[in-house]
Amino acid sequence: MNSNIKQIVIDTLSQISDPEIPVVNIIEMGMIRDVLLEDGSIQVILTPTYSGCPAMRQIEDDIVLALEKKGFNDVAVKTVLSPAWTTDWLSEETKVKLKNYGIAPPLKSNPDDIFNIISMNQQINCPFCNSEKTELKSFFGSTACKSLYYCNNCRQPFEHFKCH
Amino acid sequence: MSDIIRNEQDDVFELCLRLGDDCLILGQRLSEWCGHAPILEEDIAMTNIALDLLGQAISLYKYACELEGKGRTEDDLAYFRSSLEFRNSKLVEQPNGDFAVTMLRQFIFDSYSLFLYDELKNSTDETISAIAVKSLKEIKYHLRHSSEWVIRLGDGNEESHNRMNKAIQQLWRFSGELFEIDDLSQRLFEKKYMPDLMPIHQKWKVYVKDIFNKATLKFPSDDVFMQTGGRKGNHTEHLDYILAVMQILPRSFPQAKW
Numbered sequence: 551m552n553s554n555i556k557q558i559v560i561d562t563l564s565q566i567s568d569p570e571i572p573v574v575n576i577i578e579m580g581m582i583r584d585v586l587l588e589d590g591s592i593q594v595i596l597t598p599t600y601s602g603c604p605a606m607r608q609i610e611d612d613i614v615l616a617l618e619k620k621g622f623n624d625v626a627v628k629t630v631l632s633p634a635w636t637t638d639w640l641s642e643e644t645k646v647k648l649k650n651y652g653i654a655p656p657l658k659s660n661p662d663d664i665f666n667i668i669s670m671n672q673q674i675n676c677p678f679c680n681s682e683k684t685e686l687k688s689f690f691g692s693t694a695c696k697s698l699y700y701c702n703n704c705r706q707p708f709e710h711f712k713c714h
Numbered sequence: 715m716s717d718i719i720r721n722e723q724d725d726v727f728e729l730c731l732r733l734g735d736d737c738l739i740l741g742q743r744l745s746e747w748c749g750h751a752p753i754l755e756e757d758i759a760m761t762n763i764a765l766d767l768l769g770q771a772i773s774l775y776k777y778a779c780e781l782e783g784k785g786r787t788e789d790d791l792a793y794f795r796s797s798l799e800f801r802n803s804k805l806v807e808q809p810n811g812d813f814a815v816t817m818l819r820q821f822i823f824d825s826y827s828l829f830l831y832d833e834l835k836n837s838t839d840e841t842i843s844a845i846a847v848k849s850l851k852e853i854k855y856h857l858r859h860s861s862e863w864v865i866r867l868g869d870g871n872e873e874s875h876n877r878m879n880k881a882i883q884q885l886w887r888f889s890g891e892l893f894e895i896d897d898l899s900q901r902l903f904e905k906k907y908m909p910d911l912m913p914i915h916q917k918w919k920v921y922v923k924d925i926f927n928k929a930t931l932k933f934p935s936d937d938v939f940m941q942t943g944g945r946k947g948n949h950t951e952h953l954d955y956i957l958a959v960m961q962i963l964p965r966s967f968p969q970a971k972w
């Protein structure tokens with residue numbers, strides 16, 4: 551019974567897209583860490599991508615609303631910081647979705663890398679033409695999770711989902 | 715709850731304010747550049763960094779409120795305290811000045827944060843540790859950005875080099891406070907809530923010297939007189955102006971929602 555309900559909850563949550571990257575949902579983003587069921591109440595454990603992600607409150611509201619529509623009225627969303635969100639939680643399938651949407655997907659993160667401040671340049675290929683002839687324009691893009699690149703081959707700007 | 719535990723909680727509460735107030739005030743300062751930066755990419759970069767800092771402040775304030783247990787919220791801490799109650803360092807409240815001043819202030823703070831938070835990861839307080847791990851990923855990007863600007867401006871043309879030197883003259887005196895050890899930080903260190911600031915200061919100096927070298931800037935001598943007082947609520951006049959701008963709306967309309 552409980553596993554049925556849990557599946558319904560997860561299916562419902564996978565209908566909620568990231569407000570800033572509509573092509574992926576919050577499960578694919580790795581933001582849902584757990585779903586706890588107890589005496590008819592549901593607790594959704596959520597983790598933020600970036601500390602200041604302005605979409606968090608929107609996502610919390612979306613979760614409560616979506617579950618209400620499925621008849622779950624006793625829903626709480628709990629935010630946890632640990633373990634810290636990482637782009638390594640994005641599946642290969644999700645990374646393909648990002649690329650098809652025009653966002654260069656994140657490479658594998660390297661947690662030991664924190665003191666390699668200046669030399670952390672990575673080869674990011676263009677999501678449109680796959681060229682390696684790209685250059686970083688800014689570490690900071692339209693949202694906290696993306697940086698800005700330019701492709702010197704197809705001459706288009708594109709965003710890269712920062713590895714985090 | 716025993717008095718001993720109570721006192722330790724008070725100390726961790728104070729630590730959250732010191733860390734959180736630094737983030738909030740610097741974030742507020744950076745956001746003043748919104749719409750005014752020299753190029754669009756920098757406008758976006760500085761507001762992105764401001765947002766990260768605001769997020770870090772919120773996490774720290776939320777935990778502070780939980781420890782305090784008086785029902786205050788993160789908004790109460792941000793909007794309904796006077797400058798005497800703020801525990802940020804004087805560095806972060808200094809005016810933006812020109813782009814060199816803003817970037818040097820950011821560089822001094824980011825490099826301090828990186829080495830501090832890398833140690834706060836090991837705090838015996840689980841929440842502080844979790845916040846540190848999360849923040850560190852963001853600080854790394856901030857430091858890369860400010861380090862590259864210090865190099866580019868210092869090793870740029872005569873004008874940018876001179877401006878960077880002026881910025882050092884203006885801001886260096888505020889760098890010492892970040893590493894100052896007082897009774898509170900000593901107690902927090904003994905209980906392993908926070909690291910010893912002395913070795914962090916040394917690591918920081920090595921890093922800053924290296925970047926200044928690359929930037930052809932001279933690392934100031936050790937005899938610069940260092941400002942102090944921010945951690946005890948004695949601020950420069952600038953903080954009151956920041957708070958006036960930041961707090962006017964919620965103080966005028968305490969019930970306002972957005």
Ligand SMILES: [Zn+2]
Binds near residue numbers: 680701
């Ligand atoms: Zn291309």
